[in-house]
Amino acid sequence: MDLERSPLARPFPQMPAIDGAVLRVARARYKNWDRADLTFAELAEGTSVAGVFTKSACASSEVELGREQVKKGTARALIVNAGNSNAFTGIRGREAVEQIMAQVSDALGCRAEEVFVSSTGVIGVPLPKDKARAGIAAVLETQPCDWEEAASAIGTTDTFTKAAGASAMIGETRVELAGIIKGSGMIAPDMATMLGYIFTDAKVEPAFLQEMLSKANDATYSCITVDGDTSTSDTVLAFATGKAGNAALSSWKDVGADAFYAALLSVCRELAQLVVRDGEGAQKFIEIAVSGAADDASARRVGLSIANSPLVKTAIAGGDANWGRVVMAVGKAGEPADRDRLSIGFGGTWAARDGQPLADYDEAPVAKHLEGQDIRIDVDLGMGDGRAVVWTCDLTHGYISINADYRS
Amino acid sequence: MDLERSPLARPFPQMPAIDGAVLRVARARYKNWDRADLTFAELAEGTSVAGVFTKSACASSEVELGREQVKKGTARALIVNAGNSNAFTGIRGREAVEQIMAQVSDALGCRAEEVFVSSTGVIGVPLPKDKARAGIAAVLETQPCDWEEAASAIGTTDTFTKAAGASAMIGETRVELAGIIKGSGMIAPDMATMLGYIFTDAKVEPAFLQEMLSKANDATYSCITVDGDTSTSDTVLAFATGKAGNAALSSWKDVGADAFYAALLSVCRELAQLVVRDGEGAQKFIEIAVSGAADDASARRVGLSIANSPLVKTAIAGGDANWGRVVMAVGKAGEPADRDRLSIGFGGTWAARDGQPLADYDEAPVAKHLEGQDIRIDVDLGMGDGRAVVWTCDLTHGYISINADYRS
Numbered sequence: 001m002d003l004e005r006s007p008l009a010r011p012f013p014q015m016p017a018i019d020g021a022v023l024r025v026a027r028a029r030y031k032n033w034d035r036a037d038l039t040f041a042e043l044a045e046g047t048s049v050a051g052v053f054t055k056s057a058c059a060s061s062e063v064e065l066g067r068e069q070v071k072k073g074t075a076r077a078l079i080v081n082a083g084n085s086n087a088f089t090g091i092r093g094r095e096a097v098e099q100i101m102a103q104v105s106d107a108l109g110c111r112a113e114e115v116f117v118s119s120t121g122v123i124g125v126p127l128p129k130d131k132a133r134a135g136i137a138a139v140l141e142t143q144p145c146d147w148e149e150a151a152s153a154i155g156t157t158d159t160f161t162k163a164a165g166a167s168a169m170i171g172e173t174r175v176e177l178a179g180i181i182k183g184s185g186m187i188a189p190d191m192a193t194m195l196g197y198i199f200t201d202a203k204v205e206p207a208f209l210q211e212m213l214s215k216a217n218d219a220t221y222s223c224i225t226v227d228g229d230t231s232t233s234d235t236v237l238a239f240a241t242g243k244a245g246n247a248a249l250s251s252w253k254d255v256g257a258d259a260f261y262a263a264l265l266s267v268c269r270e271l272a273q274l275v276v277r278d279g280e281g282a283q284k285f286i287e288i289a290v291s292g293a294a295d296d297a298s299a300r301r302v303g304l305s306i307a308n309s310p311l312v313k314t315a316i317a318g319g320d321a322n323w324g325r326v327v328m329a330v331g332k333a334g335e336p337a338d339r340d341r342l343s344i345g346f347g348g349t350w351a352a353r354d355g356q357p358l359a360d361y362d363e364a365p366v367a368k369h370l371e372g373q374d375i376r377i378d379v380d381l382g383m384g385d386g387r388a389v390v391w392t393c394d395l396t397h398g399y400i401s402i403n404a405d406y407r408s
Numbered sequence: 409m410d411l412e413r414s415p416l417a418r419p420f421p422q423m424p425a426i427d428g429a430v431l432r433v434a435r436a437r438y439k440n441w442d443r444a445d446l447t448f449a450e451l452a453e454g455t456s457v458a459g460v461f462t463k464s465a466c467a468s469s470e471v472e473l474g475r476e477q478v479k480k481g482t483a484r485a486l487i488v489n490a491g492n493s494n495a496f497t498g499i500r501g502r503e504a505v506e507q508i509m510a511q512v513s514d515a516l517g518c519r520a521e522e523v524f525v526s527s528t529g530v531i532g533v534p535l536p537k538d539k540a541r542a543g544i545a546a547v548l549e550t551q552p553c554d555w556e557e558a559a560s561a562i563g564t565t566d567t568f569t570k571a572a573g574a575s576a577m578i579g580e581t582r583v584e585l586a587g588i589i590k591g592s593g594m595i596a597p598d599m600a601t602m603l604g605y606i607f608t609d610a611k612v613e614p615a616f617l618q619e620m621l622s623k624a625n626d627a628t629y630s631c632i633t634v635d636g637d638t639s640t641s642d643t644v645l646a647f648a649t650g651k652a653g654n655a656a657l658s659s660w661k662d663v664g665a666d667a668f669y670a671a672l673l674s675v676c677r678e679l680a681q682l683v684v685r686d687g688e689g690a691q692k693f694i695e696i697a698v699s700g701a702a703d704d705a706s707a708r709r710v711g712l713s714i715a716n717s718p719l720v721k722t723a724i725a726g727g728d729a730n731w732g733r734v735v736m737a738v739g740k741a742g743e744p745a746d747r748d749r750l751s752i753g754f755g756g757t758w759a760a761r762d763g764q765p766l767a768d769y770d771e772a773p774v775a776k777h778l779e780g781q782d783i784r785i786d787v788d789l790g791m792g793d794g795r796a797v798v799w800t801c802d803l804t805h806g807y808i809s810i811n812a813d814y815r816s
Contacts, residue, residue: 004411054739055740055742056736056739056745057739057740057741057742057743057745057746057747058735058738058739058750059739059747060738065620065765073482073587087732087735088732088747088750088760088763088765089764090748090762090763090764092764096654109609111555121733123732123735123736124731124732124735124764124765125765144771174738197588218509227718227719227738228636228716228717228718229717229718229719229734229736229739230731230736230739232735232736232739232747263542264649271588286502308636309636309637310635310636310637310718310803310807310811311635311811314807314809314812315812317808317812318811318812318813320812323532324495324496324530324531324532325637326466327466327495327496327531327640328466328637328639328640329533329637330465330466330532331462331464331465331467331636331640332464332468332638333465334463335465335467335795336465337702338465338467339465339466339467339640340498342496342591343464343788352532354498355496355498356496356497356498356500356684357496357532357533370658394686394812395718395808396808398806398810399808400722400725400803400805400807400808401803401805403718403719403722403723403726404722404723404725404726404728404802404803404804405726
């Protein structure tokens with residue numbers, strides 16, 4: 001099944017080099033294909049690591065192990081397997097991951113727990129150990145590659161290659177950040193798991209890196225949805241090699257901490273939005289801004305209820321400013337709301353205020369806005385100060401074709 | 409937009425007469441159409457009433473009033489308006505409902521709070537008072553009609569007319585139950601709200617009728633989903649006229665209480681399933697049986713997580729026994745689960761047991777089963793004794809066509 005490049009795709013950006021991170025790719029041929037499907041990042045000694053993982057109760061062995069590994073705080077390598085998620089494979093799947101960790105730690109002379117492994121692809125088939133072993137052996141011998149090759153090698157059903165870069169000043173020291181991501185639903189254990197990796201040459205203590213990544217996650221990866229389905233393998237890891245020579249960041253009070261966080265947040269936001277821009281069947285990118293909620297968490301839940309509503313998503317696909325469906329999605333969110341204080345707008349034009357359609361509602365600018373590719377929905381609950389912005393895409397015949405008409 | 413009759417439709421059943429309930433319909437012309445769209449049920453003095461309503465925080469005035477009215481326990485009339493949901497219409501919408509209650513209570517010589525009103529159709533347009541007033545006047549003058557005419561008049565985007573009947577023995581007395589329902593998503597504030605009404609000639613105390621209806625609701629209406637979207641107007645009401653002459657039922661200990669509940673449950677289950685069978689774009693009816701959950705409520709939440717998963721629903725549409733997507737949906741439900749105890753089957757054949765695909769899994773009978781119209785998914789969590797059965801339909805191009813391609 002060949003998928004067309006998403007109409008919402010972005011060109012591959014200029015990316016900074018990250019001192020202390022070396023990328024390589026190889027062909028393990030986890031599927032019957034001839035492409036790079038094993039990605040290896042070698043990280044300098046002393047690299048800090050942080051991670052956020054799927055909340056799925058049926059997570060893969062990679063996720064189970066990763067959750068424990070990040071607590072130790074240091075990393076020396078990342079391996080990403082594409083074409084086989086190794087999820088729901090029991091003890092055999094776990095053995096395959098442990099084999100990879102052992103092989104790489106032997107080669108690098110580090111501890112096994114410093115080797116992070118992710119896998120994405122078909123579910124229920126144990127990752128073949130022989131292919132993994134040969135692939136690792138090959139990748140250790142190969143020449144380093146650039147960000148685009150690595151970003152491409154971690155992809156599966158992605159229709160374009162996704163990356164984002166940024167820089168920040170920590171005191172007098174300039175630090176760089178580079179991130180790559182794959183995913184074309186939130187979701188889809190078949191092939192569309194979201195895996196994201198951020199590399200920086202900044203020196204950041206592991207606990208503070210985790211704090212910043214978790215905070216950024218709340219405002220970015222946790223604010224996107226394609227179809228509300230959550231993968232068993234979703235993973236975002238951040239690696240800080242410390243090669244830039246800045247004074248180590250260990251708390252929000254440190255000089256440059258805010259600047260670094262702003263750069264991290266911008267990379268995470270761009271990566272998260274790129275996943276939505278490759279949403280299965282997506283024709284329109286939708287930003288939903290919720291204000292006036294009881295608190296920020298409530299605002300996000302209301303936003304995601306709207307973003308996950310098939311009726312809202314199909315309405316946008318059809319260019320229909322159907323604010324009644326937005327009312328419905330607010331109502332079902334299970335959050336504090338009051339019909340008579342609710343206001344809804346599209347593209348900066350209010351359609352309904354305080355629980356009633358506007359008498360002088362002018363649909364013309366709204367109809368024009370909905371013809372575009374970038375759609376904005378504003379919802380004011382009129383309850384409190386809680387705010388959130390979430391992102392999704394429309395629901396089209398393309399989604400049905402990808403997920404129903406073709407067999408995996 | 410003319411919709412084709414659902415391939416999952418059922419013929420209209422034989423229905424019993426209910427002593428003490430008289431049905432009439434009229435043309436209020438709430439929309440620009442020439443069909444009966446106002447339904448009136450006149451109920452004998454002393455009729456008990458119970459109700460369950462949408463949990464939406466943005467419910468219509470009809471629902472807000474109805475929630476209070478059922479607490480009083482008696483009913484003399486039901487009015488159902490089709491073509492205008494009167495939702496999100498503020499004070500003007502509420503005035504329209506109160507006008508209907510006053511007009512009908514004047515005509516019948518009863519209290520206004522004994523007149524129940526439901527409305528379904530377009531959102532955000534106050535129900536026109538003049539059309540309502542003329543429609544009520546007309547319906548009071550018209551001849552009684554049969555169940556099929558009433559069931560048809562409450563419909564909107566329904567592609568077939570839905571009803572179910574049953575009987576039960578209370579001691580030596582035979583009592584009858586008759587139910588009608590409309591809905592073709594769970595949902596869709598445009599036109600697809602679920603409204604259900606059950607009439608019986610049994611004598612049942614209001615508090616006990618409410619207890620039985622709430623219990624039946626937990627096992628039927630609360631176990632169906634088309635797209636996970638919840639209407640602002642969903643309502644199910646039960647009316648017991650008491651004309652059968654049985655000794656009044658007031659608790660589970662009464663003779664015949666279990667028999668009556670079984671009949672009520674069967675009517676509710678059939679009505680709920682008929683809504684799924686008219687799900688927008690549905691080509692397949694899906695029953696999901698969850699066992700081994702921590703408790704029954706947890707089992708239902710896991711079942712609904714599967715039933716609401718676009719990836720599971722599109723897999724079934726494509727005839728794909730994709731148990732990996734079921735694993736994903738179990739994992740994201742937020743309920744106690746353990747990947748290594750999870751078993752999944754289709755049509756009576758296990759595909760995966762205890763967290764791993766079956767070595768001798770025979771896909772042939774599963775593929776055959778998935779070619780049919782009635783699909784069964786079994787999920788055993790292996791955690792406890794909790795069980796639930798939920799029902800949904802597949803997600804097809806038809807759903808997208810109905811909700812995106814056509815404008816309301």
